[in-house]
Amino acid sequence: MLIYVESKAFPHRTFVVRVQLTDTIARVRAQILHILYEVGFENHQFRLRFKGEYLRDAYTVSDYNIVDNGIIKMVSLGNNDEDASDTLTSSNGSVSEAVSYGLLPHIKNALxxxxxxxxxxxxxxxxxxxxxxxxxxxxxxxxxxxxxxxxxxxxxxxxxxxxxxxxxxxxxxxxxxxxxxxxxxxxxxxxxxxxxxxxxxxxxxxxxxxxxxxxxxxxxxxxxxxxxxxxxxxxxxxxxxxxxxxxxxxxxxxxxMKIQYGDYVEKYLVQTRDIEDIIKTAKSGRIKEKRIAAFELATMAASGDDNKFRIVAEGGLDVLIQMALCGDEATQEHAVEAIAELITVPVIQENFIEMGGLRNLMALLHSSDDRLVYHIAMVISYVVTDSEDNKHDVITDHGLSDLSRAAHTDNLNNQRLIAGIFLELAFNTEVRGQMASLNTPAQALIKLCRSEDAETQRYALQSLELLAIESPETVRAQESLLEVLLDLPSQIFDAKVLILAGKILLYFAEEQQTCEAILDRPNCKKSLLKYAHTQDSILQKVVIKVIYSMLEIPELRYRVQHKGLDEVLRYIIDNAADRECWDMADQAIQLLDSTGDDSGTIQLPSLSTKEKLDRMAASTSNEKKPFSSKGSNGSSISLRSTLSSVGEGKGIK
Incomplete structure (x- = not known):
């Protein structure tokens, strides 16, 4: 297949490379080196980037899901990012050789x-x-x-x-x-x-x-x-x-004819200079030399576990942490990328944690460079998924605040990674308690709920649900979350996300003040009706329970009727997903049509959400109503137990 390579260093050229899915990125780079050799710039060092992610030489084209006729970027290694590559061109548009640091001798000889x-x-x-x-x-x-x-x-x-x-x-x-x-x-x-x-x-x-x-x-x-x-x-x-x-x-x-492009060059691109020389350069070299050294360490770390252990044995982990904290963003990015590769080995990860490297990297989450934040988030993701103890290390020294700050990004890849990290942290009881005691994690999760990525929304809503279990008051105090929950049905059609949103909405229906807040929303009826339109039995039961909770408060019955929420209940009766939905909606209609006697025969006692739902299910099981809707016969189980069964096992994978 063919891929196209663009670079601001060569603004008037688009390089065409023929590759196979099994070809390594090093082999692709080797073909580009041949093209650069032809135009007289074989010394030009570069990296390849696809969809905002730097491509590692040891990985294959299929690993990055590069498709036929895909476009990848060629980024000069001697510059901060591709925008800085404008320094490669002179005033007349010709490429300057001043910033081409040159290939290493063995790579040049192989070429x-x-x-x-x-x-x-x-x-x-x-x-x-x-x-x-x-x-x-x-x-x-x-x-x-x-x-x-x-x-x-x-x-x-x-x-x-x-x-x-x-x-x-x-x-x-x-x-x-x-x-x-x-x-x-x-x-x-x-x-x-x-x-x-x-x-x-x-x-x-x-x-x-x-x-x-x-x-x-x-x-x-x-x-x-x-x-x-x-x-x-x-x-x-x-x-x-x-x-x-x-x-x-x-x-x-x-x-x-047995010799193909990259047969000689590939192995040198994947495994470059001696690690000892690279680390020496990384310690005492100039900024440009450190940048290249960081790139080579990232490349070597990606090529195999042997190189990972060799880098650590030569003190490379400490050097990489220091380079990650330097002022040059390109060096930082390459260094963090190398660390992300190294800590995939459990023993190296333990050394990294003991050295305090994680706490140092957390501070870099405030960077404005999305790619740097992405690699740091990858490091944190590896750490929190491997050990429960590591989760405590993440949240120390204002770690939750750093993560919350990083959540306010518009980069979808970063949003998904950070939402996944929050979910992993929320699974730990002690960490979840600390998250519930602060307002910033909840605000960050609400921001992630507004993401355009369904996976990010799912992770964020699952985390909020866990926080609600830990501290319902913290979740109910988030007025902006209620706005998000009511707006979601108009924005997405993912049933999993909507079920999670509905489950959180139930917590808002537990108190009179938050019930009033729901009724105050101008899109209250429209949103609940959209939840009901999903034809999902769980979501229909959520809608009924929310309205039922409002009806249990005498002061709100008139507002419920004035808002026209009885139309939502009648829609569910006509389009019930199962018999339980029909029975529950019918009870709510009867309560709405009652004279307002607080001691009505159908009214549920003032209990918690779970107890209310269990009591309602028991009432419907003892007093069956005629079923004439489109739904099919269903078993009489409590809504809350149904919701709980749906929520089981929803962890980040």
Whole structure:
């Protein structure tokens, strides 16, 4: 497949690279190096970025879900980001070599070896095609010999060889459908040429024996020493030599064709200089040298566990933490990327925590660089999912405040990661208690609930539900959350997200003050009706319970009727998802139509949400109502138990 590579360093060029899904990013970079070599900038160092994420050399194209005709960015390694790459161009638009730091010597040597291989392939094909023209001439001259029929198979082999001969240039690569079977072509041509060679040698030897036996006395070309016989002997000798040369070239080509772009360069891109030298440069080098060192450490860390342990053994973890705290954003990003790779090994992760590296990185969540925040969030995500103890390390030293600050980002990838971190933290009882005691985590989660990403919304709502279990007052105190819960049905159609939102909405229905807040919302009726329109039994029961909770407060019954919420109940009766929904909606309608006696026969006692729901279910099981809606018969279980069963096991994976 083809991918397109763009760079502000080369504003008037778009590089086209042919890749396979199994190709590593290092191999893709190797192809780009060949293109840069052709235009005279083979020393230009760069990284590739796709959808805001830097591509690691040891990973494959499929790992990053790069599709056919995808567009990736080429970012100069010597600059802060792609915007800074404008410094690569001079006033007249030409690329300046001043900021190209140059390839490492072994990478440059490997690149030149590959270039030489491909130049040799191009020359060999050129010479081979030249020999094919001589083959055509030889095939025509065969008809002038004694064995004229030799021209038939000679021309036949020439015709097939000409038609299916592959075409190759060092920059353009193979061209045409014939190039798909180039190895097979070489083998078949070699077989055909060997057959022709055997026939030519036989004809040549046979005629020379005739000439020698005759002796050609006095150079008289008569009888067995006629011009025709001598010409046949000489001609087939030259043809045999021509075929032998072409066979040698085709076998050399067959060996040469096994070398692909990146075969020599790839391993050097993945595993660069000695780790000891890189770390030494990272400690004492200049800013530009540290930037390159951080990049190389990130690349090596991604290539295998052996390199990870070697980096840690040379003190690289401490160096990377220091570089992550430096003032250069590019160096910070590469260093954090390397740390994210290293801590995938549990032993290294423990060392990282003991060194206080996590607390240092948490402070970088305030950075305005979305890519840096993304890599830091990846580090935190690894840490919190591997150990319960690590969760306490995350929230120490204002960690919750740092995470809450990072949640106010517009980057969808960062939002999803941070929402997932909050959910993992909320699963821990002690950490959840600290989250519930502060207002900033709840505000951050509400911000994440407004995300355009459904997964982010789901993680944030699950976290808020856990906080509500821990401290309902904290959740009910968030007026902006109520606005989000009522607006969600108009914005999304994800049933999982809406169920979570409905479950949280039940907590707002537990107190008179929050019930009044729901009624004060201008979109109260519209929102509850949209929840009911989902045809989900759980959501319909949530809507009924919210309205029922309002009706239990005598002061709110008139407002409920004035808001037209009875229309919502009647819609559920006409479109009930199951019998329970119909029974519960019917009870609510009866309560709404009652005279307002606080001791009505259907009124539930003032209990908690769970107790209210259980009592309501018990009432419906003892007193069955005629069922005439579109719903199907269902079992009489409590709404809260139904909601609880839906909520089980919803953790971040």
């Amino acid at each position: 030149k070896r590959e270039v030489n291989v491909f130049e040799q392939r191009e020359k060999l094909l050129f010479h081979f095609k030249s020999l094919l023209y001589l083959h055509f001439l030889a095939g025509c001259l065969c008809f002038l010999t004694v064995y004229w029929y030799g021209g038939i198979w000679t021309l036949f082999v020439w015709l097939l060889a000409t038609i299916y001969c592959p075409t190759f240039t060092r920059i353009g690569g193979y061209v045409g459908s014939q190039s798909l079977y180039k190895e097979r072509y070489c083998i078949l041509y070699a077989v055909g040429a060997l057959i022709c060679l055997g026939a030519a040698l036989y004809f040549c030897v046979d005629q020379w024996i005739v000439v020698i036996n005759h002796g050609c006395k006095d150079w008289e070309f008569v009888g067995d020493c006629s011009h025709n016989i001598v010409f046949t002997a000489v001609f087939y000798g030259f043809e045999a030599l021509l075929l032998l040369v072409s066979i040698c070239i085709i076998f050399i080509l067959l060996s040469n």
